[in-house]
Amino acid sequence: MALPHAAPGQPVDIRPLGDALRQAASHAILKTHSLELMRIVLREGQELPPHAVRGECTLLCIEGAVRIEQGGSFCELLPCQVVLLPARGEHAVTATKDSSLLLTVQLPPREPGSASSTQ
């Protein structure tokens, strides 16, 4: 979903989507050289399959519930809970309810030969 990124100093609404969640898609909120914010929308049963991100992430549950697997450990993330996803650690996220999440990714300096700053 192509939405303009927020500018510095411009508040962005991240309230729960409620009934609108069923038609919503994940979208970027803002991106700078060192931080990226996204709203991730996952409907019940949908997942972000196992993947690793170069930078550190936090995941904040806005609504719903997700199950997070990191290195063989599992946790459930409920509304108004935040969790750290360490850099380079592989993690998977599965929605156990219709959910939206605020993902904050710290973008480390590019490594020589790296084509992407986040993967």
Add this chain to the structure above:
Amino acid sequence: MALPHAAPGQPVDIRPLGDALRQAASHAILKTHSLELMRIVLREGQELPPHAVRGECTLLCIEGAVRIEQGGSFCELLPCQVVLLPARGEHAVTATKDSSLLLTVQLPPREPGSASSTQ
């Protein structure tokens, strides 16, 4: 307030404090080499006076309302709104209601001769 930092993979509750806000204090939630999360508690009229942070920050209003000044521009941050505070830009935060906020600070690599990673 000395609270243990959260470990990676350990969800942390950031729900509104409600009536408990009047006795609450700002506290660290977690800190790694590149990210720091804090809950900032400001009662009506209290402020974080103008200051600059080396890294980029986001500020999420959990409850209450604050007025943010950045470079002569002002915005009001309400519950479920998030705003970017650019690195090195001076900003001030004043609570217009009893408020708690989730502050996420990206910690850039230390500069030679720097004694602190956040200021």
